[in-house]
Amino acid sequence: TAMAGVLACLAVQTFAQSSFWTVSAPRNARPAIEVETFQSFDLQMAALETWLSQVPVAPVSEARSSSFVLELPMPDGQLQKFAVVNSPIMAEGLAKRYPEIQVFAGQGLDAPESTVRFDVTPHGFHAMILGLDETVFIDPFEPGMRDRVISYTRSSFEASSSKAMPSCTVMPNP
Numbered sequence: 001t002a003m004a005g006v007l008a009c010l011a012v013q014t015f016a017q018s019s020f021w022t023v024s025a026p027r028n029a030r031p032a033i034e035v036e037t038f039q040s041f042d043l044q045m046a047a048l049e050t051w052l053s054q055v056p057v058a059p060v061s062e063a064r065s066s067s068f069v070l071e072l073p074m075p076d077g078q079l080q081k082f083a084v085v086n087s088p089i090m091a092e093g094l095a096k097r098y099p100e101i102q103v104f105a106g107q108g109l110d111a112p113e114s115t116v117r118f119d120v121t122p123h124g125f126h127a128m129i130l131g132l133d134e135t136v137f138i139d140p141f142e143p144g145m146r147d148r149v150i151s152y153t154r155s156s157f158e159a160s161s162s163k164a165m166p167s168c169t170v171m172p173n174p
Helices: 002-015 045-052 060-065 092-097 154-160
Strands: 021-023 039-043 069-073 079-086 102-108 115-121 124-130 135-140 148-153
Touching (some): 021 069, 060 079
Antiparallel strands (some): 021 039, 039 148, 069 079, 135 148
8 A cells, every 4th residue: 555655665765774974074183093095974973873873683695685775975975875784793792881982884786796894983983895996994083083083995005005015926836
């Protein structure tokens, strides 16, 4: 019936979210992470934590079918949608001891080949998005900062950081 369709639509919208991210105005400050190319975003952390508290605990394999959709900020200033689940990785005893540390997993909706793992802790929001061609990281602008993050690619980090890992080369046997 038409009413059932409206109710189903409302049920899905219950899990939808307004964006928790806005592109930060340019400032002269540099992020703590040594990366030349990045996009900074302001984060409504309290609203995000409230929303995430409703996300059910489920295995990573169930992220694809989750009705909880979260937008994550990308280095190009755009937002990408991910279906997410609360997917703890800590042993049960540790999880009970540190309930303020929550770990989530997600499956890309805008880019179905992408997966994400992210956490929310007293020290801020951290994420690693694995895509086909690139890995994207989201980290606090400065350690412990909970209301501002940067989004950057692994390649931009490696190109501009003194902390880049040296390449491995295989030497032929003499």
